[in-house]
Amino acid sequence: MKEKIKTALDQSTIERNKKLYNSFFDESVKAYLILQIKFMLICICSLGFAYPWALCMKYRAKYHHTVICGKRLKFIGKAHDLAQHWIWWWILTVITLGIYALFLHVRMEKWTVANVVFEEME
Numbered sequence: 296m297k298e299k300i301k302t303a304l305d306q307s308t309i310e311r312n313k314k315l316y317n318s319f320f321d322e323s324v325k326a327y328l329i330l331q332i333k334f335m336l337i338c339i340c341s342l343g344f345a346y347p348w349a350l351c352m353k354y355r356a357k358y359h360h361t362v363i364c365g366k367r368l369k370f371i372g373k374a375h376d377l378a379q380h381w382i383w384w385w386i387l388t389v390i391t392l393g394i395y396a397l398f399l400h401v402r403m404e405k406w407t408v409a410n411v412v413f414e415e416m417e
Contacts, residue, residue, distance in 0.1 A: 322360035330356050347381050348374035358411055372410030380406060 313319045330353060337349040351374045358370040384402060387395040 316363075317365040318363045320361050322356070326356075347377040350374075351377060354407060354410075363413075367414040369412055369414040369416075370410055371412055372406070377406065 309319075334349045334353050337345050337352075341349075351370070351372050354370045354372065358368040361368045380402070384395065384399055388399070
């Protein structure tokens with residue numbers, strides 16, 4: 296039974312890709328839980344007004360612990376930049392009676408990806 300479990304783990308794409316491509320996520324569960332609690336407390340205590348700042352904090356930690364093909368990622372986004380976009384997106388959502396909300400996930404992904412670089416590039 297132990298051999299089957301070990302074989303299954305050895306064939307895991309997580310382990311295989313870590314070996315082949317040197318791509319992995321190295322944050323501990325404890326640090327991740329603390330980050331999630333901070334994120335939620337900031338959002339709740341600020342009634343959501345600090346959401347862009349909290350999200351940037353979360354992304355900064357997430358990408359700092361992400362390595363792709365041996366290169367560590369870095370999040371360079373600024374909270375005030377996200378807040379400007381966020382306000383504009385909410386205005387468009389209200390004006391279009393919620394239709395623009397269908398595009399918000401894609402807009403957020405575009406903003407996030409545009410603000411992630413390899414650490415040695417900056």
